[in-house]
Each structure stands twice: as structure tokens, then as C-alpha cells.
Amino acid sequence: MQSLLTLAALLAYAIAALVRPQKNLRPAQLAAGALGVAVHGALLLLPLLGGQGLYFGVATALSLVAWQSALMLLLFASREPVGTIARWVFAAALLGLAIGMLTPGTAPRVQLDSWLLAVHIACSALAYGVLTLAAMQAGALWMRNRRLHSHPTPATAQGAVPLQTMERVLFQMIGLGFLLLTFSLASGLVVTQDVQAQHLTHKLVFTLVAWAVFASLLAGRWRLGWRGRTAIRWMATGYVVLGLAYFGSKWVLEILLETHWG
Numbered sequence: 001m002q003s004l005l006t007l008a009a010l011l012a013y014a015i016a017a018l019v020r021p022q023k024n025l026r027p028a029q030l031a032a033g034a035l036g037v038a039v040h041g042a043l044l045l046l047p048l049l050g051g052q053g054l055y056f057g058v059a060t061a062l063s064l065v066a067w068q069s070a071l072m073l074l075l076f077a078s079r080e081p082v083g084t085i086a087r088w089v090f091a092a093a094l095l096g097l098a099i100g101m102l103t104p105g106t107a108p109r110v111q112l113d114s115w116l117l118a119v120h121i122a123c124s125a126l127a128y129g130v131l132t133l134a135a136m137q138a139g140a141l142w143m144r145n146r147r148l149h150s151h152p153t154p155a156t157a158q159g160a161v162p163l164q165t166m167e168r169v170l171f172q173m174i175g176l177g178f179l180l181l182t183f184s185l186a187s188g189l190v191v192t193q194d195v196q197a198q199h200l201t202h203k204l205v206f207t208l209v210a211w212a213v214f215a216s217l218l219a220g221r222w223r224l225g226w227r228g229r230t231a232i233r234w235m236a237t238g239y240v241v242l243g244l245a246y247f248g249s250k251w252v253l254e255i256l257l258e259t260h261w262g
Helices: 002-018 027-049 058-077 083-102 115-150 163-191 201-224 228-256
Strands: none
Touching: 002 027, 002 083, 027 058, 027 083, 058 083, 058 115, 058 163, 058 228, 083 115, 115 163, 115 228, 163 201, 163 228, 201 228
16 A cells, blocks of 8 residues: 555656646646645655654655655745746655655654654754755756856746746745744754753754854845845855754764664
8 A cells, every 4th residue: 555655646746847847836737746745745644643653764854854845835836936946846755755665764763752842853844844945946046047147038038937036935935944943943952851862962063053054144135135146155055054964964873873863
């Protein structure tokens, strides 16, 4: 049964990723993406509902983040023109699901026996998912800027999303991701008992650095009007540091040191 569900989700993501991009999601793309997200989410969360807890190995974490990004894309698509990054997001979700199912890893299951722990995990996953979406939006913005410098044709004449709109959506994503990251840090400090004993030192340090980068980016936007390449550089820096906080430290612990977060 699980194999059939996985195959259905992969097929749905593939259909959604193959649709030609435009301002808004096409109906077929929206339907296929929604089906993929629903089945993918069920595959990830059914063990939790069955009282088995959640795996949090590197591969499963990649799958969870990819799912969160696809889910948030569908939510943003209800009010913003994010069709230009839809193919990337659904392709990443397909890859994340495939990796998560093929190489689940050996990390112990986490039992959500505290509502604060559940809030921390949910905020962490959502923050990374939204900021992954923002990183893809920044990439699309960077490519649009390059095309405009090489071939200065008005974007509106091509039916594309205006640069100002792309930037506005980008900072909406960054702002939401920053808020979720703040909740993640706050709840994490409450539920963590011993940072060093639980092997969380590097994760905490890198996460705080990433939080400071995103805070500086939002402040720069508000006070100094940062945009374009400056915003993209800060976004890329924050996202890379956040990746080191979670996947970098987790990979070192699980693959090199053969241990896990406490």
C-alpha cells in the first residue's frame, strides 16, 4: 500500500513539474500538485498518528522540508503569482520524497510527548520549508535580473510577473519564514535540557547566525530599501547558514559520528 501511495505522489509531482510555467498555477498543475502534497503528507504523518513517532534522519528531513515547500507554494498560489517557481518546487518535492523513501536512515523515532516539542518541530519544518520557497523565489528573481540586463525587453510585454511583484512576494516569504524561525528558536530553548549533551551546540549556533542574517535583511529592506542583488545575496547567505545548522550538523552526527540529536 505504501509503495502504491509513493508511486501516486511521485507521478502527481512529475505531472505538476512538467507543466509549462506562467504567472499562476494552471488548473492541471494545481490539481496534480495538491494530490502530490496530500499523499506525500499522509506518508510522512501517518506513523505519527499511529503512535509510532516520527523518523528524523537526514533523508526523511529532506523529504519533510520538500513537502513543506510544496504545501506553502499551494498556499501562496491562492493569492500571489508564484507560478514561475512551481516547477522547481514540485521537482524538489519529487526528489525529496524519493530520497526519503529509498534511504530513510536509522535515526530513532521521536515521540511527540509534549505540545511544546510538537510546536518546535512544526515551526522548524515550516520555517525551513518557507525559506526554501524564498530561496527559489530569489533564484527566479536573480535569473530575471540577468535576462533583463542581457535583453532589456519589458517583462510585462512578455506576460511575466513584474520584478516589483516578485520582490514583494520574496519578502513576504522571508518575513513569514523569519517569524516561524523565531518561534522555532524560542520553543527549542524551552524544550532543550542540555545543549551539549544532546549534541545541539552547532545546530543552535548556526541557527542563531541564520536568524541574525534574516533579521538584518528585513531591517535593511525596511530602513534602507534593500532590493535586487543585495537582497538576493543576503537571502542566499542566510539560507546556506540555515542549511548548515540543520542538514550540515545532522549529516556530521549521523554519517561521520554515528550518533543523533538527543
